[in-house]
Amino acid sequence: MENNKYYFICRNCGNKIEGFGQWFYDGQKCPACGGKWVDAKYTNDYLKLPDLINNRAGHPDSLFHYFDYLPLHDRNNIVTEGEGVIPVDRWKFLEEFALKYYGLDLTVLAYRNDKNPGTGTFKDVAAAVVASVLKENGIKEYCVASTGNIASAFAHYLALAGISLSVFIPDDALKANEAGVGCYGQRVFRVRGDYSLAKKLCAEFSKKHNINMSGGNIDPARVEAKKTQVFEWLRQLGYIPDVYIQALAGGTGPIAIHKGLEDIRHLKLFKKEPRYMLIQASGCNPMTMAWEQAKLEGFTEGWKNRFPILNHPETCIPTLANGNPQTYPILAQLVQSTGGEFLTFDENLHVSVARLISFESSVLIGPAAAIAVGGFFEALKTGAVRNGERVMINIGEGIQRAPELFEKMIFTTERVSSVDECLPSNRNNYREQLYHPFLP
Numbered sequence: 001m002e003n004n005k006y007y008f009i010c011r012n013c014g015n016k017i018e019g020f021g022q023w024f025y026d027g028q029k030c031p032a033c034g035g036k037w038v039d040a041k042y043t044n045d046y047l048k049l050p051d052l053i054n055n056r057a058g059h060p061d062s063l064f065h066y067f068d069y070l071p072l073h074d075r076n077n078i079v080t081e082g083e084g085v086i087p088v089d090r091w092k093f094l095e096e097f098a099l100k101y102y103g104l105d106l107t108v109l110a111y112r113n114d115k116n117p118g119t120g121t122f123k124d125v126a127a128a129v130v131a132s133v134l135k136e137n138g139i140k141e142y143c144v145a146s147t148g149n150i151a152s153a154f155a156h157y158l159a160l161a162g163i164s165l166s167v168f169i170p171d172d173a174l175k176a177n178e179a180g181v182g183c184y185g186q187r188v189f190r191v192r193g194d195y196s197l198a199k200k201l202c203a204e205f206s207k208k209h210n211i212n213m214s215g216g217n218i219d220p221a222r223v224e225a226k227k228t229q230v231f232e233w234l235r236q237l238g239y240i241p242d243v244y245i246q247a248l249a250g251g252t253g254p255i256a257i258h259k260g261l262e263d264i265r266h267l268k269l270f271k272k273e274p275r276y277m278l279i280q281a282s283g284c285n286p287m288t289m290a291w292e293q294a295k296l297e298g299f300t301e302g303w304k305n306r307f308p309i310l311n312h313p314e315t316c317i318p319t320l321a322n323g324n325p326q327t328y329p330i331l332a333q334l335v336q337s338t339g340g341e342f343l344t345f346d347e348n349l350h351v352s353v354a355r356l357i358s359f360e361s362s363v364l365i366g367p368a369a370a371i372a373v374g375g376f377f378e379a380l381k382t383g384a385v386r387n388g389e390r391v392m393i394n395i396g397e398g399i400q401r402a403p404e405l406f407e408k409m410i411f412t413t414e415r416v417s418s419v420d421e422c423l424p425s426n427r428n429n430y431r432e433q434l435y436h437p438f439l440p
């Protein structure tokens, strides 16, 4: 197909690549240097974007509202269920908490990825674009290594497009993620090992059977999909938040946000890139460890390339269990240049976070999202947020990803056998106990 809508530029050597047709033909790498990180460029330079975010182009029904700035030619190839157009809620209870205990006057926003229709995670956005791109390029079979959520989302959207998928998950991946793949007839390989082994086996499988493999955190389809959240913030809020908080595994989120903002810098629609506050669970936090060490040493020469590799990390948040943080050099740069932070949140408190959030907002968040919200409390404690800032917390997943967590959230039950034991209740009486773990 004639391509004059977009092309890729190799980050490493500047070579121009025609687009996904050539990309897949060349084995998903730059034919000149073998580089795997490319940036999609759009020939129309985002000139239509101001209209799209001013709602003059109608209310969006999915992220394909931004079709002009997605690496796809034919609208007939779009695979969607309406993902990516999700609300930004204001969580005043967290604003009140920050004011009361830290004297900080903040705006706290929750980006409701749990409302995505496919699998209730922010991976739906990536999966919808990947499925559409694969469909457009006639690819019938695909493979991916995943800690869980990408697996479920890809399985769902590729099934919609009639594309077969093989998924490699680590041995500790949640049962619900395994079910979320297998139920569509997509193949699950649960490896006897961690996420690193899952990635290794997937790469070998891809090579052996000549099946395209997802390019991970810098895969251009995933980055282009997730970049659209920047457009949604501008459309819904009219500004870009000062602080962006997200649970961190490999960092596609911040990489994509940065790319989206760089793409549209010339339009002057925003003032400043957010300070990235990336949160790792205490059971698997190699990036925070690397960052803390770099801070201690005063960011000496080569600091971005020094990070620990945790083999078989033990964590109760398997979705975030990425022990070998190959993207750390990229993320370290983003965090440092924006004045952000890598923080660790005590994962043992994730159930308490989920309870508090459902109590105050009626939103049911998943375990990885609980780490992100926990990161907000951690940021308050460590002085990482500043007075007056508008803080966005990315609620990356809903509870349906983890029925185990849902069950652990039960806390008001009393066993009774006669009505005399049943006293009237007032839910407000639970508030103090729910906030207790987060008090300074």
Ligand SMILES: Cc1ncc(COP(=O)(O)O)c(C=O)c1O
Residues within 6 Å of the ligand: 121, 122, 123, 147, 149, 150, 217, 246, 247, 248, 249, 250, 251, 252, 253, 254, 319, 320, 366, 368, 369, 395, 396, 397
């Ligand atoms: C809900 C949720 N939050 C955060 C992450 C981490 O995403 P990222 O690849 O941007 O680090 C994931 C995926 O691994 C996730 O599913």
Ligand SMILES: [Zn+2]
Residues within 6 Å of the ligand: 010, 011, 012, 013, 014, 015, 030, 031, 032, 033, 034, 035
């Ligand atoms: Zn190159």
